[in-house]
Amino acid sequence: MHIRIAMLGYGNVARALARLLLRKTDILQKDYDLTFSVTGIATRSRGYAINPDGLDLEAALQVVDSGGKLDTLHRGEPVSDTLSFIDACPADAIMEATWLDPQTGQPATDYARAALRGGRHFITANKGPVAYAYRELSELARQQDRGFFFESTVMDGAPVLGIGREALLATTVQRIRGILNSTTNYILTCMEDGISLDAAVAQAQQIGVVESEPGTDIDGWDAAVKIVVLANVLMGADLRPGDVDCTGIAELSIADVQGALKAGERYKLLCEAAREGDTIQASVKPVRLPLSDPLSQIGRTSSAVTFETDTLHHLTVVEGDTDPTTTAFGMLVDMINIARGRYR
């Protein structure tokens, strides 16, 4: 099978995906009889490139690394915007890793609609479309007989959504608890060592844990969007981020955090979704966890989720040492699973 890929975005994650695709070309063919070409790349600031015969990915990486424009690789009529690109690019699957407005889930949600309506599979690392339009997009994908996959939206490439689809079968998930925001977890770990929130943020930015403005991390909104993804996909909820009872970590002091530690507990920004009768309640808030709780042990930039179900009582998945490649890997897995028909 040959799959033609169009990439939306060419930032850290998308470029890690390009490098991963290059590194895994042989094993994809050997293990899955799967070959690919990247027929287009659309970016906000580096222009657009379409080549129906397949772009030279190495060349595209070099162009961007050297500060150039992708348009130099483009063939055919000029492209004016991303929606036109989605229509124009000859592709079987759109792989999306663009900027997100966390308050609206846009523009990625519109990209997903356009891709699926146009009969393309849609793979995203962007939690917006899933948190704001999961049911609509899943139904659209089903009608179009295409895949809508998004493993990398929560805990990067760790298979938390794949476990739901492939392992928690005939199972009711009663509760999900997680530490899903690396920035705040890193900050809280620093505060245990007596480093202030502001200094910890600066440190996180320096080592690249926080890419830009950490406001939606600290106020809990990023975590709220993620728990909504898990609740909607794995528990059948129909929540939006605004439905989450959400408190961030801005009010916590070093004294609070160190006081908890002295009492044998740890402050964590805990995400939770719980089935209560016929409804599902979701919350994000700083909570003191006893050290006996596995989630209390998730340090620095690790993340984790615990599923409580009516079959497996407690199943916890922990991811450590994340980087753009681990996020890109989730997208690669989605691509393989779509190629082998796992979306039906």
Added chain:
Amino acid sequence: MHIRIAMLGYGNVARALARLLLRKTDILQKDYDLTFSVTGIATRSRGYAINPDGLDLEAALQVVDSGGKLDTLHRGEPVSDTLSFIDACPADAIMEATWLDPQTGQPATDYARAALRGGRHFITANKGPVAYAYRELSELARQQDRGFFFESTVMDGAPVLGIGREALLATTVQRIRGILNSTTNYILTCMEDGISLDAAVAQAQQIGVVESEPGTDIDGWDAAVKIVVLANVLMGADLRPGDVDCTGIAELSIADVQGALKAGERYKLLCEAAREGDTIQASVKPVRLPLSDPLSQIGRTSSAVTFETDTLHHLTVVEGDTDPTTTAFGMLVDMINIARGRYR
């Protein structure tokens, strides 16, 4: 789809499976369009029952719970032994949870051969066939276009093998580290509290963590069999339990265990398989783990495994609160995955 099941064994796990099948009958039909009948049950001490129209599972549970023989439910010619049962019982899938000789992997390995040769899918909770004959049985299953699935052999129903098959795609597993034997983990946790090994064993037997003779737990052999399963299935190794560099916990004293704890470390019976050049080395041994290692935090009867791979750097799966139902659940997942063709 309708699947006819023959069960080998009717001990704790198999009876939990029977109860789980009854509890999940509706959701199997609703979510997977899957109906089932249990056309036979074979036991060592409670006789054999075959009914081509499907046995009454509730009745079979009652017979065994009340100390009776399953033969009362049998129809047709008498059955003399389990291999004859496998031939005679009209079934699409054999689900096996019998006694294991951990030194040979028998008799389950012969059951697996007979089932697959007879064109039945084979699902087992028994690590013997996988540790001693994985390549042979996988190849036989492939030739017969049947499934050979065994999720419950390591960490009960936690999807550690499913993650390999469905999530660690196009990935090289470089190292697997795990705490895979509940009995020794429970004992080591007790020893931290000053309870001797012998007293801890007695306590473990009382709460049902150890079912019978704990010799193969304490000497590390049970853990060795499990790390061989993981290494062979997820790393492409071809090891046997005798190839594992194996040391148990019999030589550890309370002073050793408490001394480690005072130094900020914890003794754990660590299972490890590591790629070293072209070979894979496996070991089981008591190791002092720093508290910063997630595996050091696995207490009492929990178990865990960490995968180090060339895509996801560190992925850890932790299972807590296990019981026969969690093991049975892994077998149910195998059954669903076979029904939906995941073995091809």
